[in-house]
Amino acid sequence: MSTTAQQCPYSPQQETAQDREPGERPEEGAPSLDFERATPYVDYVGVDTLLGLKRPRTDEPAESAFILTTQVMELLFTLVAEHWEAARDALEADDVPGALAWLRRSRNAQDVLTGSWDLLADMTPTQFNRFRDAFGEASGFQSYTYRHLEFLLGNKSGPMVRPHKGMPRVAERLTAVLESPGLYDAALRLLARRGLPVPDEAVDRDWTRPYEEAPGVVEAWARVYADERDDNELLLLAEALMDVAERVTRWRHRHLMAVKRTMGGKPGSGGSNGLTWLARNAEKDVFPELWRLRDTL
Template sequence: MSETQRPEDVVREERAQLDFSRDMSYGDYLQLDAILSAQKPLSPAHDEMLFIVQHQTSELWMKLMLHELHAAMAHIARDELAPAFKMLARVSRIMEQLVHAWDVLATMTPPEYSALRPYLAKSSGFQSHQYRCIEFAMGNKNAAMLQPHAHHPDRAATVRAAYEAPSLYDEALRLLARRGLPVPASHTERDWTRPYEASDAVEQAWLQVYRDPQAHWDLYQLGEELTDLEDTFRLWRFRHVTTVERVIGFKRGTGGTGGVSYLRKMLDVVLFPEIWRLRTAL
């Protein structure tokens, strides 16, 4: 307070600085009224709030993952690897957040989940259209996975677009081919809706990169970014299956899947097979 300011003037000035009625506030910018009113438990169970918040926050992280994945794929398609590396590294860090989120859900015991499960009807994380888009963008294409979204035309169209588009790995292999590496046309001009099949020729192309990193430094770094990404994705799947087994045992999932048995099959899916296989040959 200056010597000429009266105490009441100082109070008035401080109040003016804290008056956000005329400007955009933190809550306005983040749309917090909409976000924080979106938790609507259906059961009397105390733990349903945890269940809802866990899945809503996961969907927000997945939204950011798709934002970064799509941008990274576009950059790779334009041979702009530096920004793609930053985006792929961010996706890996987001996946780490999703891995640790299971630690919170794992605090829910079987009786606590049983108290709310009847209220879920057939709703299941299996039906997450954003997760399906991530799986498709990562190359795990499966036409049967379109059906769970058929009841919602807008979501179904989004999932189908991801299903029909080249995956992240497809874009990486097309980049290798543009750089003169011997990636066969069967893996650069194929039906993008077909599940990816590993190729000895593709492995040899990646081996050229890994045997001479100095000559192919950015492609070598791309290979390691993909390795990081699949590494964290595997951890997410593992924490998912162990958390589900801890909470519901071997009951069938609410969405109709086999629950733990279905999730364990997903542990065997390899997204970028040649990048993992080449390590044995080096």
């Protein structure tokens, strides 16, 4: 056995009670091996529940990868949302260092989220077609965790709460996010409080409406970038927001490519013109003035 395998914490090469002579004391530092019921690890992580959630409906092996990848993404959506909400709340409290810490954490989760598409990279159209009919009208378009992220990014839409009206707690949560400032809104409100020329309509607006680009916001960010001091926390915030925005676009583009590779331009399972809708979404800039600013610097 290789050195790596011998050092692996999951290796079965551990001393057990059967390996010891009667009366012999266990090796110092050896893990506990005797439990009356499920191990604490299984209880804490919910392993049995987690593994029981993979329920393919066909005999096509690629369906398992499809289900697991989707479930991993759903978990990561919730983690990213927690980080973005914490960053937003920190900005509303004028705590820029705290917001930066949460945005850094979110970048790590976003990188894993984007990399999750690799799990489906080798799935062929034939394999996908063998199980596609099994999930009927189910579509990622219906994911309320993903919708939560889009609302936090400023891509607001009241009708997008409607698919979840049969789940009152979910609809209530999405409505709360819909009616509250998003991550970028909080950043612009902070800039205004710091005396930068953010237009009034960007500081106090109808939060249920999608964010619309404003030339005056570009000027506010231009003043931030004019101060290149290492301790300019507003410049650090701008770049951290750019990191988030770029990763959102990467994920959207990987989604587009995954769909294009497995099903081409056929209509999506949720009824949308799948490829066209995804392409339009991938082209949409997140935090647009931060991108537009680069045309003028």
